[in-house]
Amino acid sequence: MCEVMESKEGEAVENKEEEEEDAELGLSGQDGAKKVLPGIIYLGHIPPRFRPRHVRNLLSGYGEVGRIFLQPEEPFIRKKKKKAGSNAKNFTEGWVEFRDKRVAKLVAASLHNTPMGVRKRSRFHHDLWNMKYLHRFKWTHLSERLAYERQVRQQRMRAEVSQAKRETNFYLQNVEKSKRFSKRDSRGEQEAKSWGFVQRRTEEEIQTSKGGKLLKRQLARAAEIQEKSQSNRSLLAKIFNAQQ
Incomplete structure (x- = not known):
């Protein structure tokens, strides 16, 4: 029920706009001449290789066609196609x-969802018109919209360029920092090698060194005693041999 009411309200608003627009086409003077105002149709589907001359040739048979503007595809899509x-x-x-x-x-009411090409051999015979009449839309509105989109595109491009510059500068700064750190580390190693200081030993190292010295003393003492005993033996052997 609500959907029916909304559709009726939408139709009423559209009919009211139609009446207001038709009122603009009323008598403009005492001579009874009607004021002719231009109207703009929006094309939502443009087939490949479809050009403004094709639009003019196909629609001029229904009425006098003025200005035509077709929005080109995005530059990055064009670049991808060129690479392909x-x-x-x-x-x-x-x-x-x-x-x-x-x-x-x-024209918009009669040609919407109909084949573009009248002849079967036409290149656009299998493509359908996607048309909509734009109420209270003027060509200046299109120019303003295009200027606004151009400005938004330029701002987006500037933002992307600035972002790319920031990322590049950040990368270069990190590279320079890594170079400085590597130089500092190599310089620190060289300075550590050239310095003449001795690191203070820990308690474990001291005890280990003391144990090693004690072991050396004991070994030296044992070697000295063994040498004396050998010398005494040789002396006794000489004495006894001499007495015999």
Whole structure:
């Protein structure tokens, strides 16, 4: 029930806008001449290799066509296609201006979801029109929108460039820091080798060295005693041999 009420309200608002726009086309003077206002149609689907001349050729039979603008695809998509070997320039969406807004309304209502190419051999025969009439939309609004998108794109590009610069500077700073640290470590090793100080020994090292000295003394004492005993034996052997 709510959805039905909302749809009815939407239709009422749209009908009101239609009446206001039709009122703009009323009598503009005592001579009874009607004011002709231009109307703009939005194209939501642009087939590959579809150009503005194709739009003009296909839509001029329904009414006088004025300005046409097709939005080109993003530059990075174009670069990817060039790397893949395709040099075709495609578009994503478009706007078509008719001299009479009533003709634009009829064209959008009658051609929406119909084949673009009338002939079966036409290149765009299997593509369908995706049209919508833009109420109260003027060409200046499109220019403002394009200028705004261009400015947003430039700001985004500047932000990406500044981010890339920050990342590069951060990387270079880290490289310089690592170089300085490596130089400092090598210099510290050289200075440690050239210094003449002796590190104070720990208690364990002192006890170990004392035990080694004591063992050396004992071994030296034993060797001295053994040498004396050998000398005494040789002396006694000489004495007894002489007496015999």
